[in-house]
Amino acid sequence: MRDIGRLALASTTIISLIASTACTASSGESGDGGAGPSSKPASTAPGTAGAAGIGDPDFPKDGNGGYDVRHYRLKLGYEPAAKRLDAVASIDATALQDLSRFNLDLTGLDVRTIKVDGAPAAFSREGHELTVTPAQTLAAGRPFAVRVAYGGRPEPIRDADNLGVYGFIPTADGAFVTCQPNGAKTWFPANDHPADKATFDFEITVPKGVTALANGEMAGRPRESGGKTTFVWRERHPMVTYLATMTLGKFQLREGRTAAGLPNLAAADPKYASALNDLYTLSGKITDYWSTVFGPYPFGSTGGVVDDYAAGYALENQTKPMYGGFDPDEGIIAHELAHQWFGNSLSIKRWQELWLNEGFATYAEWLWSEHKGEETAEQIFQRHYGSLESPMWEYPPGKARPDDLFNNSVYTRGGMTLHALRQRIGDKTFFDLLRAYTARYKYGAVTTDEFIAMAEERSGKQLDGLFQAWLFTPQRPASW
């Protein structure tokens, strides 16, 4: 993610995050199996309940424990005029413990029925938590399938003080869908935390004339029937939930391949039609360049989307970065595409280590500037280092705070950390390290400790002092 102006964002958002919990009116509602076995939860079964959070201490209710999702198959119908979603989510998961019940994350929307392995299951709602009690305990290690039929009017999460407006955001002609950090639950039931990655299929039906854009590549051409069009998209590489999108609206498209041969798709709302060709060309050029710097591109296609919604930010949605209501410049395109490696292929296990996404993507902006023959990374580093009064010196970026997650320090001081490392270990070792790091953890998850260990291993240097000074000390590093 990158902000283009937090002031503009704050002035348009008044409703607090707390207010959004009022959407979950269906608390206590139970499943359709009133007379069936599902109305009697298997309370005598030996399994235990899955935890209501995946274990991130800063976001204790995000994600869920007890299972691991492998695949989401989302069948989504949306009517922009009525702002109504009707959907079925089919989730393939594996139990990590004997499970008597488990949670999904879902906010707002009405759940009609839930089946587990084809049998009706009981469920209840409380806040963002959807608790599912299958008819029978799920044994540890066993794959199971959950089918949730649901619908209603999706609403984004509005958090003026910290995270902004995100999730499923209805627009005049469709929807702008950007979910970092935990907004996937505004449009599908999910294990909504980056620690659980899965592959995705999307089947999206919209009125004729509306284009539906999701992650990955389109499977076949859109199908038309009865005044509606169905788009099928497939992301066959693991993806975290906050990168999933179903952005809808009137779009002009440009499709082709990058010079290196990778499929490239750019889309722009007609209001931003003049941005389409630059978005297409730059996205291709930058993706190809990053592939030489960071290692092979991890996904099946690249591109980007400019929508007519003044989000005030861009988000690196997997294969399709989303630019909210502005004509993106090269720096921000370089940033969002660098995230395809740092954040998307290599995702974080805990939000406090967000610098592993944002510090790297910010440093990529500096590398792009250097590559273009403009300001070098060293010059940009010195400019920031000379900013003696910057508040970032008081905010150690190695531990992003949940109440100020996207602080500038996580970005700029995070990027400076990488430059300090590059100064210490030299260009060759530094860039070899980046490629070895993206190769070792491809499609997986990373921690700061793992990155530091790898930097020490590749350089043969003791780097504790450097990382301590740059990532974990609330003052401007004097030496490192």
Ligand SMILES: [Zn+2]
């Ligand atoms: Zn970013």
